[in-house]
Amino acid sequence: MPSHLLFQFISSAIGILTLAAQLFLSLATAHDNGTSYIAAIVRFFSYMTIWTNVLIALFFVLSLIRPKSKLNGIFQNPIVQTGLLVYILVVSIIYHLLLSRTWNPQGLQYIVDINLHSTVPLLYLIYWVFYLERGTQKFKNALVWLLYPILYATWTFFRGVLIQEYPYPFINIIQLGYETVFRNFLFLSGAYYILGIFIVAIDRLLFKLKTEHGR
Numbered sequence: 119m120p121s122h123l124l125f126q127f128i129s130s131a132i133g134i135l136t137l138a139a140q141l142f143l144s145l146a147t148a149h150d151n152g153t154s155y156i157a158a159i160v161r162f163f164s165y166m167t168i169w170t171n172v173l174i175a176l177f178f179v180l181s182l183i184r185p186k187s188k189l190n191g192i193f194q195n196p197i198v199q200t201g202l203l204v205y206i207l208v209v210s211i212i213y214h215l216l217l218s219r220t221w222n223p224q225g226l227q228y229i230v231d232i233n234l235h236s237t238v239p240l241l242y243l244i245y246w247v248f249y250l251e252r253g254t255q256k257f258k259n260a261l262v263w264l265l266y267p268i269l270y271a272t273w274t275f276f277r278g279v280l281i282q283e284y285p286y287p288f289i290n291i292i293q294l295g296y297e298t299v300f301r302n303f304l305f306l307s308g309a310y311y312i313l314g315i316f317i318v319a320i321d322r323l324l325f326k327l328k329t330e331h332g333r
Contacts, residue, residue, distance in 0.1 A: 122245075122249045123182065125241075125244075125245055125249065126178050126181050126182040126245075127182060128241075129174075129178040129238075129241045129242070129245065130175065130178040130179045130182055132233060132237060132238065132241065133171060133174055133175030133178060133179075133238055134175055134179070136171065136230055136233040136234060136237075136238065137168070137171055137172060137175060139226060139229075139230045140162070140168070140230045140234065141159070141162055143226060143227055143230065144158045144159070144161065144162045145158050145159070161283075161285070164274065164277065164283075164285040165285045165286075166209060166267075166270050166285075166286075167209050167213070167234055167235065168234075169270065170202075170205045170206050170209050171206070171209075171234055171238055173202055173205070174202060174206055174238055174242050176189075176193065177193045177199070177202060177242075178245075180193055181193070181194075196250070196251050196254040196255065197254075197255070197259055197262065199246065199250050200246070200250075200255055200259070200263075200317060200318075200321065201259070201262070201263045201266065201314075202242065203242060203243065203246045203317060204260075204263050204310060204313050204314050204317055205263075205266060205267075205310075206238065206239045206242050206243075207239055207243070207313060207317075208267075208306075208309060208310055208313060209234075209235065209239065210235050210236060210239040211309075211313075212306070212309075213235040214235065214236075216288065217286070217287075218235075220287070247324065252321055252324045252325035252328055253321065253322065253324075253325030253326075253328075253329075254321070255317070255318040255321040255322070256318065257315055257318050259314065259318060260310075260311050260314030260315045260318065261311070263310060263311075263314045264307060264310055264311060264314075267306065267307060267310050268307070271289070271303055274289060275289075275291070275299075278290075278291060278292075279291075288302045288306075289302060289303065
């Protein structure tokens, strides 16, 4: 089996099993938390960590089993592929800097936590470096990649106003107020943009090194 197919298979398996395990844990603890299964599922899909890991899992699964599908054609767009790298790296960085110290997962939840925030980001970073096309990114793409966090934030704020619940403490309007949350959102948007610029620079550097090595 070619190395890229093996990598896709391993990454697909880890991604799917991790998401399934997290959903199982969310449903298993629903009763203890005083929520219904439906509410637990809705809360499960309220996290950007979950959405981003779903997108990464879809990328690997479609690349492996439906390489000629229209949906995979979208995922094979270099702008989308590099955007996914920006998103999953932000998920990992924000978690380890701001959220990891706020709880102490045990057992299966500990393994799931590592996979969602460390293993999957590392796997996708490795795949992006060694298997995806280089030299196609432009610095203006960093602005395009802001669409995903903006859409997520808009949906999260509307959801929060309706049900008075927010998935992350730094966007909790009830506790922090609109001004602080808006400032936090601007900070996070800046982080996405700066990381996007950095990734484009890395893409160009890797392309240059590959070109020079191929001479």
